[in-house]
Amino acid sequence: MAARIPAKGFAIHSREGKFQRHDFTRHALGEKDVLIDIHYCGICHSDIHSAYSEWHDGIYPMIPGHEIAGVVKEVGAHARKFKVGDKVGVGCFVNSCKECAPCTHHHEQFCPKVVFTYDCPDHFHNNEPHMGGYSNCMVVDEDYIIRIPHDAPLEKIAPLFCAGITTYSPLKFSQVKEGSKVGIAGFGGLGHMGLKYALAMGAQVSVIGRSEAKREQALKMGAKHYYSSVEDAKGADLDLILSTIPTPYNMTDYLDALRYGGELAIVGNPPKDVLPSVNVAELIMHGNKKVYGSLIGGIEETQEMLDFSILHHIYPEIELVTGEDIDQVYYNLTHSNAPFRYVIDMKKSLGS
Ligand SMILES: [Zn+2]
Ligand SMILES: [Zn+2]
The missing domain is CATH 3.40.50.720 (NAD(P)-binding Rossmann-like Domain)
Structure with missing residues (x-):
């Protein structure tokens, strides 16, 4: 059996908590999975609602983040869509059943078994809580990954996977x-x-x-x-x-x-x-x-959105921060004192 993958990130441990460095593991690389080396992760207002349990009781420790851009590091034995070195993105969900009406109509976000990127049990991996993108890597089924052109600016692309498609x-x-x-x-x-x-x-x-x-x-x-x-x-x-x-x-x-x-x-x-x-x-x-x-968009439409954004040069106004800044960023975002999008530089925060 393939080994679990060591990972590190920034987690919050309770609704009143502060973000701290957190070591954990991700599920092993499955045959159709892709291991992504995360370079940037946007900070979305949803992260704050989830981290502070404002929508429902959160699953802690929680690593938020669903505006993820990075580079393929490894591909599973039967993964065909991506190769090592490709630039890729992940948004608000990482898996679904692929069989229900929403899935077959390309609206996977409404699948009863959708696995949201964080604060959600992974129904396809023993219900372990899925950890989000404030981390150095992620293992994702290739069908839930968006292709990014090689010359695109990853730090500006990351927020498109939630703020863009939404x-x-x-x-x-x-x-x-x-x-x-x-x-x-x-x-x-x-x-x-x-x-x-x-x-x-x-x-x-x-x-x-x-x-x-x-x-x-x-x-x-x-x-x-x-x-x-x-x-x-x-x-x-x-x-x-x-x-x-x-x-x-x-x-x-x-x-x-x-x-x-x-x-x-x-x-x-x-x-x-x-x-x-x-x-x-x-x-x-x-x-x-x-x-x-309206809730985000399916994978097909997310790819369409990304292609449209690049064609028309539509990118968010961003400010880069590190993992140490997350608590301050959340404060700024809830006190209307913020730029349009903060993006965490994961390499600078966690090394390679
Ligand atoms: Zn979001
Ligand atoms: Zn489904």
Whole structure:
């Protein structure tokens, strides 16, 4: 039997804990698995919700991280898709059953047996908790790995595997095209990616913030309008609003900014104690507007998103940090004092 693979990373041991260096092992390299040497891992707001058990009781010790970019180090005996030295990425999930309706329709994220990249039992490996990308390596089934072109900047590619696909997928689902009027609600890691994709799809984009703070950045990135509150956006007649807001808000206010029949797509997921709900009476009176949720995207669409991003030079605005900075980064991200995306330089943090 093949040996388990030694690994190191940065783990949190309880919801009140701080991040610490953590040695552990990953499951052995299976026949169709790929061993990835992780170079960069983005820090997503989901990492914070999970690390602090804001969505559900977390599985500790927990190594978060699902915006992973690296290089193939070894391939299993029957893995055919990748070779040693290829640049690759991993996003929010690492396995699924491959047989159910969501899997066969390329929406593996909705598989009942999906294995999320962290804070989730690995149903295909004795339910051991899967550890995320704040680590030096990962073993992943080749079917859940995204191909990255050789000359692409890995540090900027990493956040695309969550922030990129999460915003790209609903824009495609709502068929954003030349001339569409798109609003971006919440202008952080996800929001600024939504703005860039919507622009590349030909839309006219408005950003709906909650203060004046991000006006200049939004306009510089190509937004046509910036509203410093949702009240100011009332009557904006938007086709689609993409809500990336990770904190409580009044959903009906956003419906007021949509045209007749417009859509509100929700990707931001606030803590469970403060989840927004929609007032059905107001929804009924609101002109056939639709509210829907969207969760990342399947593997096929994630590859499509990556290819689209590279073709249009769409990358996040990032700041590189090390594993020692994670606690401070989480503080910054929860006190709106942050750049658009922090990315951990894993090589600098853990050596090779
Ligand atoms: Zn994420
Ligand atoms: Zn499935």
